[in-house]
Amino acid sequence: MVLRALHDQHGHLGIDKTYGLVQDRFFWPKMRETVEQYIKTCKRCIQRKTLPVKAAPMGHLKSNGPLDLVCMDFLCIENDSAGIGNVLVVTDHFTRYAQAFPTKDQKALTVAKTLWQKYFVHYGLPNRIHSDQGRDFESRIIKEFLSLLNVNKSRTTPYHPEGDAQPERFNRTLLDMLGTLPHVEKRAWSRHVEAMVHAYNCTRHESTGFSPYFLMFGREARLPIDLRLGVSSDGSRLVSHYQYVKSLKQNLQRAYELSTQSAAKLNERNKRRYDAKVKYREIQPGDKVLLRNLGVPGKHKLADRWKDILFEVVAKLPGLPVYKIKGPEGRIKAWHRNHLLPVLYSQEELQKGNEESENIFAPPVRGMEETVQDCNVERAKEKTLESTDRSNEWWMVLLLLLFFIYKAPAYSAALYKTLLSSHLPLLP
Incomplete structure (x- = not known):
């Protein structure tokens, strides 16, 4: 075939370049259409050149109050002088109240001990904990630990941090704050984490309109400058316990309503901005898809963007842009829609296309003359x-x-x- 020689064996160039090569040498009716169709269905071009796109609208986690949903994630930083290079970040989804605990490793036992000793005994047990699919968060130790405490566990889909966006945003904020430390202090950055996190919690959050500290405890934190200048009015008048609880309840109820409305408006604005770039196409059970080539170790600038294994869609999770897919070995996995590419060819055709393109300088095919x-x-x-x-x-x-x-x-x-x-x- 002419197109095999001038496309497959000529570096898999694009439509315009390939058409130019063909046009300079040959002619047949509807030549441009033939070239376009051939290249659009080229297996190697699909695997390597097809760019991942946002294929599903944005979704949001929902929570109804403090400690209804707590998200956790690990932040990795270069080791400091004490040999610490990890930070376990725990964020309350409703209040945005965050805590960060420096650790020397990311082992499941370390996660369990840190959650119990530094979070649960101070703030109480959450209704649900949400994390990514890190092996330490998904280990048997964590599952049994949370099951013992009757705490539910949920997780994001692989390689989709948008499903757990709050820790990701806080991680960036914490890194920026630590990055402002003097060069000498950066060598011992773990000693400054608590103070940095407290400063974050005392600052009004964009999405809620309140500080995370206020939404968690019902009052603003008293800072050193408040005491020095006498600008804090907390404790200036005597009230009974009953009056304090009544006032606290009213203030928190109003604050929760306002913060929920503010967060909903921000989420809707972000969703519109995100969805404007989405090229959504629903896929159905039985459809054939390629899986995005993620997690390739080392440098992978030449790697295919999509794996050379064809998966079949089994089912769609209700209310989520997440699909269960089954590979040739029969194993079922759950992946976000953004990491799936619908195709119209079979596994045999895919393998045949890869084998034919192994040598782009192969001799002319039979019948070429x-x-x-x-x-x-x-x-x-x-x-x-x-x-x-x-x-x-x-x-x-x-x-x-x-x-x-x-x-x-x-x-x-x-x-x-x-x-x-x-x-x-x-x-x-």
Whole structure:
């Protein structure tokens, strides 16, 4: 095939470049359409060149109050002088109240001890804990630990941090804050984490309109400058316990309503901005898809963007853009829609396409000579037709000139010059 030689064996160039190569050498009817269709269905081009797109609308985790949903994640930083290079970040989804605990490793036992000793005994047990699919968060130790405490566990889909966005955003904020430390202090950054996190919790949050500290405890934190300048009014008047609880309840109820409304508006604005870039296409059970080539170790600039294994869609999780897919070995996995590429060919065709493209400088295929001859014959016929058309047009000009000479001799000389100059390129 011509296209196999000028596309598959010519570096898998794009439509315009491949069409240019073909056009310079051959001709057949609807040649451009043939080239486009061939390249759009090229297996190697699909695996390597098809860019991942946002294929599913944005979704949001929902919570109804403090400690209804707690998210956790690990932040990795270069080791400090104490050998600490990890931070376990725990964020309350409703209040945005965050805590960060430096650790030397990410082992499941370390996670369990830190949650119990530094979070649960201070703030109480959450209704649900949400994390990514890190092996330490999904280990048997964590499952049994949370099951013992009757705490529910949920997780994001693989390689989709948007499903657990709060820790990701806080991680960036914490890194920016630690990055402002003097060079000498950065060597012992773990000693500054608690103070940085407290400063974050005392600051009004964009999404809620309140500080995380206030939404968690019902009052603003008293800072050193408040005491020095006497600007804090907390404790300035005596009230009974009953009055304090009543006032606290009213204030928190109003604050929760306002923060929920503010967060909903921000989420809706972010969703509109995100969904504007989404090219959504629903996939159905039984459809064939490729899986995005993620988690490739080391440098992978030359790696295919999509794996060479064809998966079948089994089911869609209710209310989520997450699909269960089954590979050739029968194992079922759950993946976000953004990491799936619908295709129309079979596993055998995919493997055949990869095998044919292993050597892009392979010798010409059988039948190539006949194809070249046929195309050259077509081009010769086309040139003959063009030459005939030009000759016929020239004879029409001569007949028209003779007619005017016979009918109007006075204008014949000027007319002859005009026609000759305007049709000179038509001479055979």
